Amino acid sequence: GTTWGLGGTCVNVGCIPKKLMHQAALLGSALKDAQHYGWNISQPVQHTWSVMAQGVQNYVKSLNWGHRVQLQEKKVKYFNIKGSFSDPHTVRGLTKAGKETVVTADNIVIATGGRPKYPTHVAGALEYGITSDDLFWLKKSPGKTIPSFILYVSLECAGFLTGIGLDTTVMMRSVPLRGFDQAQMASLVTEHMESYGTKFLKRCYPLKVEKLESDRLQVTWKNADLDNEETDSFNTVMWAVGRTPDIKTLNLETVGVKTNPETGKIIVDASEATSVPHIYAVGDITEGRPELTPTAIAAGKLLAQRLFGQSAELMDYDNVPTTVFTPLEYGCVGLSEEAAVQRHGSENIEVYHAYYKPLEFTVAERDATQCYMKMVCLREREQRILGLHFIGPNAGEVIQGFALGIKCGATYPQMMKTVGIHPTCAEEVTKLHITKRSGLDATVTGC
Amino acid sequence: MAQRLALQRLLALPTRGPLASHGRAFGTSAGRRNTFNVQDGSDFQDRVVNSPKPVVVDFHAQWCGPCKILGPRLEKLVSKLEGKVLMAKVDIDDHTDLAIEYEVSAVPTVLAMKNGDVVDKFVGIKDEDQLEAFLKKLIGA
Numbered sequence: 001g002t003t004w005g006l007g008g009t010c011v012n013v014g015c016i017p018k019k020l021m022h023q024a025a026l027l028g029s030a031l032k033d034a035q036h037y038g039w040n041i042s043q044p045v046q047h048t049w050s051v052m053a054q055g056v057q058n059y060v061k062s063l064n065w066g067h068r069v070q071l072q073e074k075k076v077k078y079f080n081i082k083g084s085f086s087d088p089h090t091v092r093g094l095t096k097a098g099k100e101t102v103v104t105a106d107n108i109v110i111a112t113g114g115r116p117k118y119p120t121h122v123a124g125a126l127e128y129g130i131t132s133d134d135l136f137w138l139k140k141s142p143g144k145t146i147p148s149f150i151l152y153v154s155l156e157c158a159g160f161l162t163g164i165g166l167d168t169t170v171m172m173r174s175v176p177l178r179g180f181d182q183a184q185m186a187s188l189v190t191e192h193m194e195s196y197g198t199k200f201l202k203r204c205y206p207l208k209v210e211k212l213e214s215d216r217l218q219v220t221w222k223n224a225d226l227d228n229e230e231t232d233s234f235n236t237v238m239w240a241v242g243r244t245p246d247i248k249t250l251n252l253e254t255v256g257v258k259t260n261p262e263t264g265k266i267i268v269d270a271s272e273a274t275s276v277p278h279i280y281a282v283g284d285i286t287e288g289r290p291e292l293t294p295t296a297i298a299a300g301k302l303l304a305q306r307l308f309g310q311s312a313e314l315m316d317y318d319n320v321p322t323t324v325f326t327p328l329e330y331g332c333v334g335l336s337e338e339a340a341v342q343r344h345g346s347e348n349i350e351v352y353h354a355y356y357k358p359l360e361f362t363v364a365e366r367d368a369t370q371c372y373m374k375m376v377c378l379r380e381r382e383q384r385i386l387g388l389h390f391i392g393p394n395a396g397e398v399i400q401g402f403a404l405g406i407k408c409g410a411t412y413p414q415m416m417k418t419v420g421i422h423p424t425c426a427e428e429v430t431k432l433h434i435t436k437r438s439g440l441d442a443t444v445t446g447c
Numbered sequence: 448m449a450q451r452l453a454l455q456r457l458l459a460l461p462t463r464g465p466l467a468s469h470g471r472a473f474g475t476s477a478g479r480r481n482t483f484n485v486q487d488g489s490d491f492q493d494r495v496v497n498s499p500k501p502v503v504v505d506f507h508a509q510w511c512g513p514c515k516i517l518g519p520r521l522e523k524l525v526s527k528l529e530g531k532v533l534m535a536k537v538d539i540d541d542h543t544d545l546a547i548e549y550e551v552s553a554v555p556t557v558l559a560m561k562n563g564d565v566v567d568k569f570v571g572i573k574d575e576d577q578l579e580a581f582l583k584k585l586i587g588a
Contacts, residue, residue: 005540058510061540065508068543069552 002137005064006071009113009284010293012060017136018156020056022325025163029327033364047164049141057137079103084251088276107307110250110257110266110274110281111300114243114291124209128217129237132157143235146171146219152324154240155189159327162198169199169234171206171221183338184374185330185389192328192370192391204230209237245285255279260287270314272303290320321403323396328370331395333403334387340376349386350379352412352432355443358393359423371425375415375432383412388429398426482522482534491545495535496563501585502533504558506551508540513572514555521557524578531586559585 004012024047031045071078081093081101090104116131132153135142144167147154154170161168170193194200203224210218212233220231245264252259258267258275265287272280280303283289283296298315305311321333340349353374361368376387388402405415420427423446434442485491495502505521507514518536525534539546539554549558549565559567559581567585 058512061508061510065510065539065554068547072547073552 002134004137005061006067007060007063008111008293008296011063011067013133013136015293016060016063017056018132018160019325020059021052021136021160022156022163022327024052025160025327028163028165033360033366036364044165049164050139052164053137053139060136082249084249085255085257086251088255088279106278108279109272109300109303110247110279110285111283111296112246112250112285114284115246116239117242117244118239119206119241122206122208124211124217125206125237125239128209128211129239131239135236135238142166142238144168144233145236145238146234147238147240152326154238155193155326156324157238157240158198159193159196159325162193162196163327167199168197169201169232171201171204173203173205173224185332185336185372185391188370188372188391189324189326189328189330193326195367195369196327201230243284243291247285257281263287271306272299272315289317290322292320292322295320319403319406321399323399325396328391329393329395330389330391331399332387332389333399334385334406335376336387336389337374337376340386344378344386348379350377350383350412351375351436352377352434353436353442354428354432354434356392356425356428357446358425359446360393373429373432374436375412375429377412385410385412385415390425390429392425394425398429401426402429481525481528481530481532482536485535485537485542485545487542488545491535491537491542494533495560498533498560500531500533501559501561501566502535503582503585504535504537504549504560506537506539506546506549506554506556506558508538508554511554517555517557517572520575521578524575524582528582528586532582557581561585 002013008014010016028045028047031041032043034041035043068078079093079101081095083091083093083103086092086102089106089108090102091108092100092102094100116133118129118131119125130138130142132147135157142161145158145161146169147158147161154172158168158170190200201221201223204221205224206219206221207229208220210220212218216233216235217237218231218233219237220229222228223230245259245266247259247264247266252266256276257279259265260267266274266281266285268274268281268286268289272282272286274281282299282303284291289295289299295315295317302311302313302315305313319334321331323329323331335343337349337351351374353372355369355372357368358371360366361371371392373388373390373392375385375389378384378386385406388399388406390398392398402410415430415432418430420430428444428446431444434440434444436442483494485495495504503521503525505514505518507518522534525532537545539551549556553570555572556570557568558565567581569581573581
């Protein structure tokens, strides 16, 4: 697979290239909208993959360098070696040139991150398929692509590939966005993607991938609904079936660091310590933690402060906001509706919701059918807000501010007292008043 | 590659007299005689640190836009000085340790080196006048 410089998954094959390519796709939509606003732009507008890829890859490389400089400035000694434990306080490694280096330490932190899984039971998956790790580093356009299975990675990639004009199909075995507010928000996101041009093969799973003479790939799959086999050819097959911790070569068993046998992740306590007291782990490889950049960074910082700075503060993993950067973005903080119902019972929950239309969509004659938001609150006493979910443009920017409110224990009455900024999409959150319970039509109209 | 470098050095040696015109007849541009890409740490030691002539060291990167403008601009001015100063180019991704050793943080970073010491330095892009002054100071001082 692809290799990269300092900065971890986020910088090299995650958030950064993803968001930049998502932006490339959004700009494509903006160019289409621009005509309605008076701009003379000849349609259809063309996109050149290599120009985008070079810009993105150059930026990532500049970040790799920036991290190297930072390590130097903070006087952190950097060994570019492939390491493994030889005993609980010793790491041994080999440089690319084959030279062995041994380092001992009082405290060791493991933060290797994950690598994409391949569906190895599918013939040809490993030889002919790529993963998102590779997608961001392609020099040539992936062409007609099929990001397969259904995780947020697959939807985000399918979204921007469609946005830049590529023929893209998502194959999904079961439900989209497992782990997020499933039933409703996930289906709104995928509905929008369908109207946007992404093809979906629902309730299908791949059987084999074969290479054709033309260099295209023939994919054969089972359609569970029709109970038959179907096939089509693509330029690129991209697997997005989850990531697995990159810890197999670390020799963890020898030193006694325990992992969850099902997930393969390292088991840690609230202080990020593994089963061996002076060995810690942070980030995507840890069991039960969100696979997000900010939580990994914060956990690492707090760990450092506890070890060397006389602090006792532990990482708070509650109410962590996040966003899926699909063409119509989905941002959320707090509990999903399902989780709230499970924890408190549906009689103790009030869900306020609204279908709204972003002002910018009006003149551009854009379809806003899936622009939606809901707020899950406790019904009793102060009516504390348990979760907020928003589908629309700039969802990440919208949710970030509200995450502070939820962290501070904001209540529904406090939200209603908060004056909205006009005209924005975010202001609709402060005006939510139609409950699911009432059964009333939740469409709200702005000015 | 080694042969071309050896040839360049051979051509660079006599800057006066009949051999100078032979140099031009071989077809190498004047610029390329005085500019070279650093191959590794010991190459840097030989041709920059131990250089009898002052050397301008251009730390650059593939992903750096301003570097692509500064590089040729500097090369052109160095070549006009006909061998009084040499120019060494260092790709910081290929030679990270060297770049770190010389405390490069942003690129482009250009060092002026004389007798193995860093006597001057600038970071970022400069125009021709500024570069001429920088080079004049290096050979004059």
